[in-house]
Structure formats: structure tokens, C-alpha cells
Amino acid sequence: xxxxxxxxxxxxxxxxxxxxxxxxxxxxxxxxxxxxxxxxxxxxxxxxxxxxxxxxxxxxxxxxxxxxxxxxxxxxxxxxxxxxxxxxxxxxxxxxxxxxxxxxxxxxxxxxxxxxxxxxxxxxxxxxxxxxxxxxxxxxxxxxxxxxxxxxxxxxxxxxxxxxxxxxxxxxxxxxxxxxxxxxxxxxxxxxxxxxxxxxxxxxxxxxxxxxxxxxxxxxxxxxxx
Numbered sequence: 001x002x003x004x005x006x007x008x009x010x011x012x013x014x015x016x017x018x019x020x021x022x023x024x025x026x027x028x029x030x031x032x033x034x035x036x037x038x039x040x041x042x043x044x045x046x047x048x049x050x051x052x053x054x055x056x057x058x059x060x061x062x063x064x065x066x067x068x069x070x071x072x073x074x075x076x077x078x079x080x081x082x083x084x085x086x087x088x089x090x091x092x093x094x095x096x097x098x099x100x101x102x103x104x105x106x107x108x109x110x111x112x113x114x115x116x117x118x119x120x121x122x123x124x125x126x127x128x129x130x131x132x133x134x135x136x137x138x139x140x141x142x143x144x145x146x147x148x149x150x151x152x153x154x155x156x157x158x159x160x161x162x163x164x165x166x167x168x169x170x171x172x173x174x175x176x177x178x179x180x181x182x183x184x185x186x187x188x189x190x191x192x193x194x195x196x197x198x199x200x201x202x203x204x205x206x207x208x209x210x211x212x213x214x215x216x217x218x219x220x221x222x223x224x225x226x
Contacts, residue, residue: 083172123165137186196224
């Protein structure tokens, strides 16, 4: 009888231990989910997300560093516009598209910038000569250095109305290796555009203002200007 009671007590302890373990794992999983969801998060990264989305016209709220409903809505709008899963979560892909590589890291790392610039070059200059592709990348970088434009590659590329490839979704196409090479050459300082901050196709341009800009060089179908 004493032995049976001892076995029963051991069984109860084992079951209780297992239950506590399950509860602990669920709590840990919930913590992970909260971290990934971003909703309710706060801090410098959220402030950076809000600032970039506001600069690009997606976010109209206060830059308060709190990931609330307005930030979620702005992130979803950005994701829909750029062919990402519109879940309102600032995960790795969304952060990379914004030029923010990951949580806690320095915004706009070289790898994220290279990838984004390659997407832009592929969308804007696919079919152009290699020199023409590098020149398009150089224009983006020249804008980053200019006080007239946002100060990051992502900010320049996603500035509303700046590039047709963003407006029509071609930026979401998989870049060719040549596009990556051109992006890397542009980031390393090669500028076939002659310091240009604009370019256009004379055969299709309808904006009269762009024709008034001082030309630097013509490469393929693109005329580059300041």
C-alpha cells in the first residue's frame, strides 16, 4: 500500500513537472511572437521605421517610437506597394526594403543597400549597357549626397514618384548578376553619369521641366543631367 502511494505521488510530480514545462514553453513562444510582431514595441528602431515611412509619404502620425496601429497601417501600405506580404510586421524582408538590415543593427548596411540598389538598377536599366546600368546606380548615390534628396539609398529610391520601377513594381523583379555587379561598382565610386542627379529617356519623356536640366552625358536610351 505504501509503495502504491509512493508511485502515485511520483506520477503526480511528473505530470506537474510536464505541465510547468509546457506553460514555460508557451510563455517563451509568446515572447518570441511578440518580438517578431513588433506591434507594441518601442525604441529607436521603431522611430527609424516611422521616420522613413513618413519621409516616403506612408506614415502621417507622430514620430514617437511606439509601434501602434498607425505604424502597422503604414507598414502594410509600404509592403503592398513593394510586393511584400502585407502583414504589418517589420520583419527582415521589410526592414531590408527600408534599408534597415535587422533589429539592433546599424540602419542601411552595405548588404541591404547593395541588394536594394541592384533591384532598382534591374528595374530601371535592364537592357541597357553595363555602363548605363552603373550610371543609374550612380544617380541614386549622387542624390544621397545631395541636400535636395533623402540621405539614404532606401530614402532616395522610395521617395514618391522618383523612379518608374518603384511605381510599376519592376523593382520587385529578381536582379541579374550584372545588376548586382553594377550596384557594387557604383557603390565603390564609379560614376559614368558625370555627377548627374537626374536621367530620362528623351523618346518617352513628357515632363518639360526635365528637358531644362543641364545634360552631363547620354548613355544608351538615357540622358543624364544635373
